[in-house]
Amino acid sequence: MSQDRNSPMHGVDTVAIDWALRMADPARADWDAFTDWLEADPGHAERYDRAAMTLLDAEQALAAHPDVPVPIEPEPVRRRPLRWIGGAVAAALVGAIGVTAWQDRPQPYAIETAAGQTRRIPLSDGSVVTLAGLSRIELDHAEPRRAMLSRGEALFQVRHDARHPFAVQAGAVALVDLGTVFDVRLGQQTRVAVAEGAVMVDPKGAALRLDAGQAVTVEGDRLIRSTVQPDEVGGWREGRLAFDGAPLGMVAEDVSRFLAQPVTVAAAIATRPFRGTIDLEAVRHDPAVLGPLMDVKVRRVASGWTLEPRE
Amino acid sequence: MPPTGLEAVFLANRDKLVRFLTARGAGDAAEDLVQDLWLKVAGRMDGPIANPLAYLYRAADMLMIDRYRSRRQAELREQDWAEGQGPEAPPGTERAVAARQTAEQVAATLAGLGERTATVFRRVRVDGIAQRQVAAELGVSISTIESDLRMAAHALAALKERIG
Numbered sequence: 001m002s003q004d005r006n007s008p009m010h011g012v013d014t015v016a017i018d019w020a021l022r023m024a025d026p027a028r029a030d031w032d033a034f035t036d037w038l039e040a041d042p043g044h045a046e047r048y049d050r051a052a053m054t055l056l057d058a059e060q061a062l063a064a065h066p067d068v069p070v071p072i073e074p075e076p077v078r079r080r081p082l083r084w085i086g087g088a089v090a091a092a093l094v095g096a097i098g099v100t101a102w103q104d105r106p107q108p109y110a111i112e113t114a115a116g117q118t119r120r121i122p123l124s125d126g127s128v129v130t131l132a133g134l135s136r137i138e139l140d141h142a143e144p145r146r147a148m149l150s151r152g153e154a155l156f157q158v159r160h161d162a163r164h165p166f167a168v169q170a171g172a173v174a175l176v177d178l179g180t181v182f183d184v185r186l187g188q189q190t191r192v193a194v195a196e197g198a199v200m201v202d203p204k205g206a207a208l209r210l211d212a213g214q215a216v217t218v219e220g221d222r223l224i225r226s227t228v229q230p231d232e233v234g235g236w237r238e239g240r241l242a243f244d245g246a247p248l249g250m251v252a253e254d255v256s257r258f259l260a261q262p263v264t265v266a267a268a269i270a271t272r273p274f275r276g277t278i279d280l281e282a283v284r285h286d287p288a289v290l291g292p293l294m295d296v297k298v299r300r301v302a303s304g305w306t307l308e309p310r311e
Numbered sequence: 312m313p314p315t316g317l318e319a320v321f322l323a324n325r326d327k328l329v330r331f332l333t334a335r336g337a338g339d340a341a342e343d344l345v346q347d348l349w350l351k352v353a354g355r356m357d358g359p360i361a362n363p364l365a366y367l368y369r370a371a372d373m374l375m376i377d378r379y380r381s382r383r384q385a386e387l388r389e390q391d392w393a394e395g396q397g398p399e400a401p402p403g404t405e406r407a408v409a410a411r412q413t414a415e416q417v418a419a420t421l422a423g424l425g426e427r428t429a430t431v432f433r434r435v436r437v438d439g440i441a442q443r444q445v446a447a448e449l450g451v452s453i454s455t456i457e458s459d460l461r462m463a464a465h466a467l468a469a470l471k472e473r474i475g
Binding site: 012013014017018020021023024025026027029031034035038039045046048049050051052053054055056057058059061062063064065198211212213214225226227229230 | 327330331334335336362364365368369372375376379380383410411413414415417418423424425428433436437441442443457458460461462464465466467468469470471472
């Protein structure tokens with residue numbers, strides 16, 4: 001089992017859910033270990049009951065209504081036009097933040113990283129932003145609950161406060177945290193991925209809620225949902241980049257943030273999907289390792305490296 | 312004639328099952344419940360059981376989940392009563408509509424996770440197919456199945472938090 005979280009009341013109780021799944025699976029059920037876990041804390045039984053009942057009720061609802069269709073393709077969410085945070089959205093947020101923040105003078109500052117560099121930025125409210133390489137974030141000492149990512153990628157570990165939501169403007173997309181760890185990347189595609197808790201994307205428009213293990217990619221005026229492994233979100237901090245079908249162009253863009261010199265992709269294979277995990281340390285040591293991993297030819301060029309189709 | 316099969320396993324492991332039920336939230340009622348458990352499984356015997364002890368444990372586990380559900384429903388009824396919403400459960404048709412809505416929300420939540428994850432959850436958890444077999448059907452690894460199930464379960468728990 002993963003780490004024992006002591007606050008089952010807050011959000012989703014991942015520990016209890018893991019037990020509920022495990023004990024329903026004859027191949028993995030270990031009743032002695034489960035008894036030990038139950039005996040470790042008198043509150044565990046009820047946490048397990050709640051998780052197990054939630055799953056059983058969902059399953060029974062599905063079993064009782066086999067005609068309820070499951071769309072093969074998740075419908076992309078149509079969005080109303082995005083609004084910049086400086087307008088009506090900011091006014092609404094200021095209302096939530098309260099008078100004191102409003103009276104404080106803005107003390108904006110920006111932090112930028114070079115390629116290959118990452119930077120941990122603790123904020124005065126207890127939240128932490130980790131900035132990937134080749135990235136830029138704009139913050140304000142007077143308003144620690146707001147951030148604008150204007151380039152690159154950042155992982156947000158937000159100290160949740162329902163009365164003072166943490167707002168992120170990522171390019172053209174507005175986000176509000178609902179309690180949480182999430183990653184935002186800008187580039188050819190803007191992507192938001194949630195590791196813990198939840199995030200509201202475009203709160204004034206589509207108001208799409210993302211829970212742990214969910215991600216959204218912004219393409220034009222559409223939000224396209226996908227799934228991610230929660231523990232792979234922000235994996236770049238440990239030197240890991242995991243992809244599940246991202247186009248090579250986007251993969252190269254991501255990898256380049258962590259290298260001194262960029263990796264580019266030949267147009268012919270830029271949209272080819274890639275599935276796998278990249279060890280950044282190995283790539284830093286020798287970018288040629290990308291060759292067998294992605295089934296491409298890695299060629300040294302003046303500015304860095306380029307990925308080309310294999311002959 | 313000495314007891315055989317499931318009954319022998321039950322008798323040999325009665326203390327363990329009592330310990331489990333106690334930890335599982337039954338407290339002092341564990342001794343009574345272990346008797347209820349035996350009456351239930353003994354009356355429902357059909358065909359050989361591959362792993363009788365695991366079967367008994369799971370039956371005990373389900374017994375406790377049912378008890379939890381009854382307790383929750385009683386609490387909700389009391390709450391409705393206290394809040395003046397009336398003690399009546401919704402009439403049959405309303406309840407049927409509500410159940411269908413729940414099914415639709417569950418299906419939509421699963422669909423939002425992607426086709427494979429939704430299929431994995433349905434095959435394993437609703438159709439009751441072994442994880443190994445579902446992995447073979449879909450051409451993915453067991454660990455992919457496990458992580459899909461976990462993702463689906465987390466999303467359903469979040470849905471439950473939202474709609475109560």
